[in-house]
Amino acid sequence: MKKILSRLSVFLLILLIANVCRVSAATADTARVQLISCEGKAQGTYYIVKYLSADTASLQSRIDSLFKVIDHSLSLYQPHSLINQFNETGKVNMDEHMQRVVEKALFANKATAGLFDITVKPLVYLWGFGVTKPSFKGIPPADSIKATMPYIGSRYLRVKGNTLFALKKGVQIDCNGIAQxxxxxxxxxxxxxxxxxxxxxxxxxxxxxxxxxxxxxxWSVGVERPSPGDTTYEPVQGIVRLAAEGIATSGNYRRFFDQGKTRFAHTINPLTGEALHNNIISVTVLAKDCFTADAFDNPLILMGVTEGLQWLEKHPEYGLEALYIYRAKDGTIQEAYTKQFGLRLLNN
Known part of the structure; x- marks a missing residue:
């Protein structure tokens, strides 16, 4: 479940060195509480957990244990994980974590008319973004993409109880786009x-x-974004205050390769087999929880600015708000957002 960050990512201004838990005294209202910060590395990236508590006992080890349990379920980098068992045999008895992620993935697949699809694993590997790399570099041959497409589609997945089945041999899944x-x-x-x-x-x-x-x-989080019209990518800091909700970002700067004048990013369109190569730099999504925000950021970046904003307007039932950063036809960097996201976005 590896994601690589860049400066356009939603971020916290904390430098991570090793798994640590720090305690700082602070006063909130009349009750004396501690600001506790647990930091570490997991899922190919960093994590930071900050909370207030009068109890200073560290939760570090229990948080690390949660990561290990989820990795055993969903990590493609763990040889004996449940997801790898499914990809090898076409069948697996899921634990609660895998069940919830697969259920949400199938929901997002239906909601986005197939733009979110966890069966993209063969395409992810074909484009060079998987655990193992193909024998060639760059854009895969058109006939290889064509040969892979018959194995892509959530219609080839069935869930019965806690068991996940592949209805077609060769169908494999990759939950990296939602598991984090x-x-x-x-x-x-x-x-x-x-x-x-x-x-x-x-x-x-x-x-x-x-x-x-x-x-x-x-709690305030920073959203780095270029100023409208800026071609230097120098960021202007914006602030979003979170109120019992989640936020996720998808962009063309996390994992990518450039070929000619085109950037191909690790987000794969399951309907065409093509890696992301539109004018979108990033999309940041607000939702009631991070699980939901993460499920929809990839489809929204594939839709593009105009279609994505129209889709959001047509589907208020999902409770999503979004900020797009994109390159306009004249080469300038622009941004567009839903009305409510705009109201939430504060300049620093």
Whole structure:
């Protein structure tokens, strides 16, 4: 579940060196609480968990254990994970984590008319973004894409009880496009169960928050974005305050390769077999939880600015707000967003 960040990602201004848990004294209202920050590396990226508590006992080891459990379920880098068992045999008895992720993936697949599809694994590997690399570099041959497309489609997946079946031999899944957002919410639920009401969870730039920080203000996260019309990519800092919700970002700067004047990113269109190569730099999505935001950021970047904003307007039932950063036809960097995202976005 590896995602590589860049400066356009939603981020927290904290330098990560090793898995640590820090405690700082702070006063919120009349109750003395501690600001506790647990940091580490997991899922090929960093994580930061910040929360307020009067109990200073570290939750570091329990948080790390959660990552290990989820990796055993969904990591393509773990040889004996449940997802790898399915990809090898076409059948697996899922644990609760895999069940929830597959269920959400099938929901997002239907909601986006197939633009989100976890059966893209063969295409991800064909384009060179998988655990193993193809024998060639760059754009895969057209006949290879054509030969792979018959194995792509959630219609080839069936769930019966806790068992996932592939209805066609050769169908494989990759949950990287959704599992990180799911992990964020799992950690959030763990904190809820521990009686913690004020926290911010960040896993590789995908975040969720509840309650307030030590200043008794909503948790604030930075969104780096170029100013409209700027061609230098120098960022202007914006702030979004999270109120019991999640935020996720998808962009063409995480994993990519350039061929000629075209950038091909790791987001794959399951309907065409093509890697992302439109004018979108990034899309940042706000939702009721990070799981939902992460499920829809990839489809929205594939739709593009105009279609994506129209789709969001037509589907208020999903509770999504989005910010697009894109390159206009004249080469300038522009941004567009839903009305509510615009109201939430504060300049620093």
């Amino acid at each position: 957002g799911y992990t964020v919410d799992v950690i959030g639920r763990f904190l809820d169960a521990a009686g913690i009401r004020d926290y911010l969870v960040d896993v590789g730039g995908e975040l969720c928050a509840r309650g307030y920080n030590v200043q008794h203000k909503r």
